[in-house]
Amino acid sequence: MADPFLWGTATAAHQVEGGNIHNDWWRFEQEPGRIAGGDRSGAAADHWNRVAHDVGLMTALGANAYRFSVEWSRVEPTEGRWDDAAWDHYVDEVAQLRAAGVVPMATLLHFTLPAWLADRGGLLATDFPDVFARFAAEAATRLSDVRWWVTINEPNVVMVLGYVEGVFPPAVRDPRLAVRAAVAQLRGHGAASVAVRRVLPDARIGLAHHLADLQPKNPANPVDRLVTGQSAQLFNWAFQDAVTHGRIRLRTAGFPSVDVEAPELLGSTDFFGLNYYNRYLISFAPRTPAKVAWEYGDGPKTDMGYEVYPAGFERVLRAAWERYRLPVVVTENGVADDSEWVRPAALKWHVEAMRAAMAAGVPVLGYFYWSLLDNFEWAEGYAKRFGLYRVDYATQERHPTAACELFRAYATGQA
Numbered sequence: 001m002a003d004p005f006l007w008g009t010a011t012a013a014h015q016v017e018g019g020n021i022h023n024d025w026w027r028f029e030q031e032p033g034r035i036a037g038g039d040r041s042g043a044a045a046d047h048w049n050r051v052a053h054d055v056g057l058m059t060a061l062g063a064n065a066y067r068f069s070v071e072w073s074r075v076e077p078t079e080g081r082w083d084d085a086a087w088d089h090y091v092d093e094v095a096q097l098r099a100a101g102v103v104p105m106a107t108l109l110h111f112t113l114p115a116w117l118a119d120r121g122g123l124l125a126t127d128f129p130d131v132f133a134r135f136a137a138e139a140a141t142r143l144s145d146v147r148w149w150v151t152i153n154e155p156n157v158v159m160v161l162g163y164v165e166g167v168f169p170p171a172v173r174d175p176r177l178a179v180r181a182a183v184a185q186l187r188g189h190g191a192a193s194v195a196v197r198r199v200l201p202d203a204r205i206g207l208a209h210h211l212a213d214l215q216p217k218n219p220a221n222p223v224d225r226l227v228t229g230q231s232a233q234l235f236n237w238a239f240q241d242a243v244t245h246g247r248i249r250l251r252t253a254g255f256p257s258v259d260v261e262a263p264e265l266l267g268s269t270d271f272f273g274l275n276y277y278n279r280y281l282i283s284f285a286p287r288t289p290a291k292v293a294w295e296y297g298d299g300p301k302t303d304m305g306y307e308v309y310p311a312g313f314e315r316v317l318r319a320a321w322e323r324y325r326l327p328v329v330v331t332e333n334g335v336a337d338d339s340e341w342v343r344p345a346a347l348k349w350h351v352e353a354m355r356a357a358m359a360a361g362v363p364v365l366g367y368f369y370w371s372l373l374d375n376f377e378w379a380e381g382y383a384k385r386f387g388l389y390r391v392d393y394a395t396q397e398r399h400p401t402a403a404c405e406l407f408r409a410y411a412t413g414q415a
């Protein structure tokens with residue numbers, strides 16, 4: 001029998017758990033000016049202490065799946081020493097999910113690195129793939145009831161925000177390091193995938209790619225079209241292309257070129273994880289350092305400033321399928337919306353766009369809403385509310401937003 005469609009929500013450890021004091025983000029948050037409003041992750045949504053309650057929220061939503069991340073710095077706070085109590089927390093979480101009929105999907109690396117690793121170069125440490133694979137093997141062994149695995153969340157976003165724009169750790173702006181970080185993440189993914197599969201031969205493994213719908217600002221301008229194609233190649237496709245060909249090739253103006261064999265990547269993914277938020281209009285901008293400008297379109301905006309653009313969701317779903325012929329899992333989609341007016345409409349339009357792609361033949365296996373709860377939105381802090389459940393951070397109470405009902409209707413087959 002075919003597996004049922006996965007209707008889930010997604011979170012990341014550092015954004016919801018609270019108290020993740022042993023990673024690079026925690027340290028970054030202490031530096032003045034890094035996070036909007038001077039926010040710090042702090043207690044976050046206190047999910048670490050509220051797993052049972054939050055699994056109840058999933059049940060109330062009718063969800064049959066949940067994507068979460070294992071915080072590496074919790075289970076290995078000091079290099080080479082596992083914290084058994086922290087592992088047991090995740091073992092217990094997986095057991096609670098399964099008991100509630102919720103399929104767990106575990107992400108191994110969702111932006112945060114243990115401080116001990118960051119101290120010796122983070123992704124650029126020469127042994128990053130090895131230590132990451134060791135963590136992956138341990139996770140697969142301890143969480144052996146988990147079948148769905150995401151090795152790395154949004155390696156393209158880490159490359160751009162961490163190493164080009166310098167607004168995420170390690171906050172450098174250096175195209176040479178950006179390319180090295182891209183290669184390192186691919187090597188790490190490959191090693192982690194091998195490690196997980198060795199323990200769990202039935203594992204379904206993927207990367208979660210942040211795909212944006214990139215369009216030339218002026219389609220009649222051939223240079224805008226050219227830089228749009230280059231941007232899409234680097235941002236949207238370079239990582240999964242490397243997996244497909246077992247070869248890492250990066251060739252973008254302004255970045256050093258790379259062309260190296262990586263046969264270990266062949267077969268390292270079973271699905272294409274797709275995170276979609278918005279489109280960008282791309283133009284040639286010769287007077288800027290990057291020479292390329294990315295702008296939001298002029299449609300309605302979310303609190304992130306992102307344009308609500310469901311047509312782009314259908315476009316990237318179709319493009320990913322045409323390019324790789326891998327089943328797709330929507331590993332994230334959602335909006336920041338303090339008003340609570342935009343979320344229900346945006347959810348409806350994006351589900352309709354996904355269904356249009358499915359009707360056109362794209363095999364989509366699941367849809368994970370970002371996010372279950374309001375949470376620490378990285379450099380944007382707490383002002384950006386992505387939750388289906390609104391969190392009152394003073395009391396840690398969760399309140400359903402207007403979109404919960406619609407999500408439940410989809411998840412239970414009523415809509």
Ligand code: FCB
Nearest residue numbers: 012153154157210370377
């Ligand atoms: C994605 C991240 C996720 C969250 C959403 C809004 O890029 O994967 O952690 O911050 O954006």
